Amino acid sequence: MxxxxxxxxxxxxxxxxxxxxxxxxxxxxxxxxxxxxxxxxxxxxxxxxxxxxxxxxxxxxxxxxxxxxxxxxxxxxxxxxxxxxxxxxxxxxxxxxxxxxxxxxxRQRGTQQYEIQDQSKSFFVVNEGPARLWINLKDYLDTGLFLDHRPIRQFIRENAAGKRFLNLFCYTASASIQAALGGATSTLSIDLSNTYLDWARRNFLLNKIGGKNHRLKKADCIDYLSSKYEKFDLIFLDPPTFSNSKSSSNVLDIQRDHGSLIRNAMNKLERDGLLIFSTNKLNFKLDSESLKRFEIRDYTKFSLGKDFQRQKKIHQTWLISHKWSPPTY
Structure with missing residues (x-):
């Protein structure tokens, strides 16, 4: 116009x-x-x-x-x-x-990011690589797409072929869309918000993704990680800084709880798999000591696009894998 x-x-x-x-x-x-x-x-x-x-x-x-x-x-x-x-x-x-x-x-606390701000229902579609995604600028505090994570979603798409992908705290599941379009054999997207799971479902339909191999699950990710179900080859862990949802008895503080979250997520990762951990908490400090049994690579500078070079502290990202050890005979 x-x-x-x-x-x-x-x-x-x-x-x-x-x-x-x-x-x-x-x-x-x-x-x-x-x-x-x-x-x-x-x-x-x-x-x-x-x-x-x-x-x-x-x-x-x-x-x-x-x-x-x-x-x-x-x-x-x-x-x-x-x-x-x-x-x-x-x-x-x-x-x-x-x-x-x-x-x-x-700064938002608890469930504020999920609360409806308007009733316009003004959804429209944008393209991100091969993916098509629903955006809403008016009805919620968040838009449906975290722009700073664009390079991470691209990384997931480029490394998902033949992999089983787990998306924890999945939001609108845009990372899962990219994984599926990148050739992931299966995706599981978990969140506690009905609002965002419904949004994720719309994203799946928009990209013609579905069936038993690409699932959406309403669950507390903390509880899910304590379970002993299924293993994955690629996991994306991007928790909120703080959460005290009415739907869960768990209270999450990412600085306090990230060590246990990562260790439990690694229990679900195959020996040759990869965990992507990201947080937007300002002044976050990774507890390297409690995670020293894993291989950890700081991927932050590679996970920021050209449009976020002025705000390099908008998030931090690490690639985490199991340490390799020679087989015993």
Missing amino acids: NSDIDKNSVPDEGVAMLINRLRKNQRVLGKWARQQNIECFRLYDRDLPEYAFAIDCYGEYVQMAEYQAPSSIDEEKVRLRREQAITAVQEVLGIAREDIVLKSRE
């Missing part, structure tokens, strides 16, 4: 700087995204401190997540910068105001 904004209507120096930064980012990242056939990417993330937004492109639509301003900043100034930022995005991307969704970016 074409913007109906007068380019001379925003003379403020700060706005001009924002427009210039957005144009530069769009020129560099837009070209990269087109070359990589990427529809969804982060265009801007607090590049200018005065405009504290994460701006994400989802095909023809944009989500602007506003970081909470310090209480010392006047509310009228916050409102003005918000309107200026929206105007700048419209001008640079040439889109209408109704194609921009504004959200407040605050």
Whole structure:
């Protein structure tokens, strides 16, 4: 769509700087995204401190997540910068105001991320490699797709052929979609949220994936990992930072509990398999001592796309495998 904004209507120096930064980012990242056939990417993330937004492109639509301003900043100034930022995005991307969704970016606790924010049911489809995925920018705090994990999903797709894949805390199961499209012989996607399992089911149908080899399961991942059922060749473990769901008696704190989570997940991994562990907890420290019986490789820098190079602490990722030992005779 074409913007109906007068380019001379925003003379403020700060706005001009924002427009210039957005144009530069769009020129560099837009070209990269087109070359990589990427529809969804982060265009801007607090590049200018005065405009504290994460701006994400989802095909023809944009989500602007506003970081909470310090209480010392006047509310009228916050409102003005918000309107200026929206105007700048419209001008640079040439889109209408109704194609921009504004959200407040605050730390979420417990089940907040699952709660319905709106009732628009505004779902639309985007492409990620060979996958087609449902997105909703309005009804939930999350959109259905974690953009920073795009390289991890690509890694999963490229390494899934002939593998049995387990997706823990699966969210909308986009990683499972990529695994199935990459040739995984089976996938099991587990989450405790009916909302996201229904969303995952829609993603499966959209990609014509199903049958007994590609399953969705409602369960507490902590309880599931304590079971002795089935082994897998490739496991993706991306737990929330904190969870105290009403559907479970377990309370998860990823810093406190990641050691036991990883060890239990490794019990389900074949001897020559691979576990991908990722977390977005700020200042997270891996308990290497309690995990020293495993081979651990820090994969973080390889798991961040070009659009997340400014925010390299958005997540950390490790590849974990069993240590090889020679057979005994």
